[in-house]
Amino acid sequence: MKTIRDVAKIAGVSPATVSRVLNNKGYVSEEKKNRIEKVIREVGFEPNQVARGLAKKTSKTIALLVSDITNPFFPELAKGAEHIAHSNGFSLLLENTKGVDQEGTDYIKLLKNKYIDGVIVATHDIDKYLLETNTGIPMVVLEMENGIENTCTIKVDNFHGAMLATQHLLDVGCKKIAHIYGPLYDQTAYERLQGYQQAIRMHDDLSEITVAGDFTIEGGQSAVSQILKDYPDVDGLFAGNDLMAVGVIKELSRLKIRVPEDIAVCGFDGIYLTRIFSPEITTIEQPIYEMGELAAEKLIERINNPYINQEIIELKTKLVVRESTSKSLM
Amino acid sequence: MKTIRDVAKIAGVSPATVSRVLNNKGYVSEEKKNRIEKVIREVGFEPNQVARGLAKKTSKTIALLVSDITNPFFPELAKGAEHIAHSNGFSLLLENTKGVDQEGTDYIKLLKNKYIDGVIVATHDIDKYLLETNTGIPMVVLEMENGIENTCTIKVDNFHGAMLATQHLLDVGCKKIAHIYGPLYDQTAYERLQGYQQAIRMHDDLSEITVAGDFTIEGGQSAVSQILKDYPDVDGLFAGNDLMAVGVIKELSRLKIRVPEDIAVCGFDGIYLTRIFSPEITTIEQPIYEMGELAAEKLIERINNPYINQEIIELKTKLVVRESTSKSLM
């Protein structure tokens, strides 16, 4: 591997001049510039990122913190983020936070002493700590409370989406609609619950039926029996996320209850699974891949300019009607 | 942030001595060692990985090259690899190779100039190039031809697994079994095809029915009509991977053909999806998470000792019987 000093020697200049050419910064005569670029090409010189990193306190690397990459929401997000990261010359570090390090101090250390340039936080396992002990590292946070000082928060209009879902169930003729909500420390779960309640309250003849879930397939499954015990006549179920919707449908199928003929089911998120499941699942779709891209874009923006103020971006969700709510499609 | 020179000054020693304590290497008196460790604790000193990396030509980072992280096989693999990486103090860089850089030269550059310590290759998009231009970086390869010089190859017994799958379909009463194979440049696809053929040939009254697929859901879907056109009386389908099995079942369901009553379906891989799909899908299960862990373990072994010879590890698959092949379970 050639170094900048090798290049300098061959081109008959000083390393400093080569560095100026490399970074396109400072005065360099056209003549030397051409000579240096020629040498760089000829010897196939590539600046060593680690050395460069040490000098510039940067690593051209961003970290993506997810709670669990096997949750199908995250691979799509990761792919979007990775796409933008790569096309801007950054690498993507993947970190699963679930169950590993409750405090997040390890992550902070990691970020600092590897000069990680920025972080996309898509987990609830560690945020407060990151926030408190703030590393000063640019951050983009997904679906977080009301935003964090000096960071970019990207979220979707959960409230509106949940209203859409509930209204859609009404539109397809449901008379008694229950909602399975996720853990309420998760802002998304809370907002979706609120949206459901708002939609129900708009109709005098309807009453709320809510039961707690945990955003997992198993959670969806067990919520079903709980609901059916108290309300055997429900005909619509709005699950707080797609994984629970899958669990719901599995459980209904086990109980020989037909979807959507007996009970219509709507999820939330728009993970790929909803498209391939049988029946295909109606859901409120978030632009997950695009969120990943946007998160990376906003993060890189902040890396290049650390003095951007707090920013909250709310993306639109949309209703995607599939078999699980529409008898005609079956 | 404190540096090693700060620590040295406070402890009244030279940076070299602090470095010796940090790396537990070379002679240091007990007395100074204690003093230095006390100072390190008190000032909360953490060695800067980038500086250390530059000096030692290492980054405590490994890269995972997958073709597409949204393919559900890979998140499980990634999680396993990340688990082991973390518990050994390594970070995991994620790279999607699909469609990005046909030659792989970018990856080689990246690996070299970021001092990436090792690579897990789980993609067919770039391997030969990596192999040729070999970077000298320790590698673990998943499911690759017959192993690559100086690397560790981890694979499963595809041949045997495919025989198991075929035999299982026979056992549940299938008389006419077709196989949808994946792209044959993929060694796994080839071996599975061979296993299927071997199992069929063991029975005089059976004949092979094979059709090409591409390891995607859509591939599975389109293969179905192709098979049914020529062989309307097939009663067993062995898909070369789970994604195709999902496609197959979706298509059969669309055609109102019952699974498993009319046609039994078996997949291969054991991705999580097979457990949650309806009907649940019988498959030949690979220990995906464990493969991720093993790959990381073997890689780190090679990072710590670069002179380990070529190694080929073959893991066992096992048949997991679920609804898609067993009427009694429905």
Place this chain on the structure above:
DNA sequence: TTTATTTCTAAAACCGGTTTCATATACTAA
């Protein structure tokens, strides 16, 4: 013509670690 100002370049210092080298002291073995 003289003084500023801009352009250009190399030497040296720096980023924050590790490692080699040289030297000094304490122990062993001959």
Place this chain on the structure above:
DNA sequence: TTAGTATATGAAACCGGTTTTAGAAATAAA
């Protein structure tokens, strides 16, 4: 007692870039 080895430590060089400093040459302004 002397040579040889193990222990202990700091100064300096190094990893491979960037950046500051300082000075030279060219150009512009007074």
